[in-house]
Amino acid sequence: MIKKAPLPNLSPDPGSDILRSISAGLASMSAGQQRIAAMILENPHWAMQANVEDLALRAGVSAPTIVRFARTVGCDGLRDLKLRLAAALAVGAPYLHRSVTPGDSTAEVVRNIVGSITSVLSDWQHQLIPADIEQAAEIMHRARRVDCFGTGATSNFLAMDMQARLFRLGITTNAFSDAHLQLVAAATQTEEDVLFAISYVGRMPTLVEAVAVGKEHGATVIALTQTNTPLAAIADIVLSIDVPHDATMRVGTDAYVVQLLMIEILMVIIGLKRGPTMINSLREIHDILLTRGVDSDDPSLLHWGWNQVLHSGKDEASEF
Missing domain, CATH: 1.10.10.10 (Winged helix-like DNA-binding domain superfamily/Winged helix DNA-binding domain)
Incomplete structure (x- = not known):
């Protein structure tokens, strides 16, 4: 033996x-x-x-x-x-960082932080409920209007990012971070509309109040937040982002990344629901940005942009 x-x-x-x-x-x-x-x-x-x-x-x-x-x-x-x-x-x-200990080398810090976020993403993926994501995407696809609310630096950025993505998909959409404008938007919503609230912390009183107003007016409330929060309690659909808390930031890297991924997942599903016409539209947008955008990799576009500016200046000067 x-x-x-x-x-x-x-x-x-x-x-x-x-x-x-x-x-x-x-x-x-x-x-x-x-x-x-x-x-x-x-x-x-x-x-x-x-x-x-x-x-x-x-x-x-x-x-x-x-x-x-x-x-x-x-x-x-x-x-x-x-x-x-x-x-x-x-x-x-x-x-x-919870995965870093005193004396770690740079290589160890890199390995531990990347390994940590990889583990978090794996756990988060297993927590997801595809039926909730499908329901949220379907309702947003059919909505008359989607208002994205985000209060705070990270949530505001994510709300604006989501608004830009929905806009490209041909959906009437807005993004609001100001508490008063959120109330105004919520007060004008109907049963045909969606109020998409983003808040990892999920406890901002002004945001929760605006969401309550939107719900009173018949809007479907979709919340991107942690499960056990006041925002989650009032939402019709909760897209959970339950990840370990950050040691120093209220919204740490883990929370930030999973929120971005959830938005990406939703946008892809909504885009597929909108069919071939939408995909062709996105292709056209891509081609226009590639051939007409002044920040393209093609250096000739930069010269084209400057020529437009110079010619415009000459035309204005000739009027005098």
Whole structure:
């Protein structure tokens, strides 16, 4: 009978940073242990608070495997592992990024941050409900008007981006960030309209109030927000963006990226619903921007633009 080599103790002393020790020992771990390690490194705050059953379920292993992993990384058990996680989180670098630990090299920072967002996107994809996305796309496709509301720097940008995309699809659309204009727009909506509210935090009182007004006037409310928020509670359709909270930003990179992806998904589905005519229209828009846009890669267009300006100046001068 072949004896297996003992697993290495990955934590050299009780005072070491457990997150760094886990990260350093990834290469020597089994596939199951690597899944547990990745889960902890991706969201140590959650791992510190979760029970053994939740940890096992998310990592796809058994509960005893979680306990064995804790001992493998030099802890007395799961409770000791959580205490060391708490100590590691208290001393700092997760306030820059939850996947970065003090002393990480540039290569490690790149690997950890890219790996973190990849893991977040995978988890988020599995949470999505295609039927809700389909319903939202169908209603927007048939709407008389779609008003995009976003309050705050990120939400406002996303609302404007969505308005620009819907406009290209031939949908009558607006984007509002001002609280008063949101109320005015909401008050003019009807049962034929859609109010698309964007807010990761989902608690801005003025936005929630404007959404309530739109709903009172019969509009269908679609919310791009977290599941358990006041905005989600009032929406007819919730497109959830439940991702780990950022250490420093109210709307971190994870939230920003998944919101952009949801908008992209919606626009593609709506475009397909609008059929070949819309696709031909988009092709024409692309060709016009390519051949007539002054920011094209074709340098001759830049000269063409300057010639237009110069000729225009000469024509104005000749009038005097």
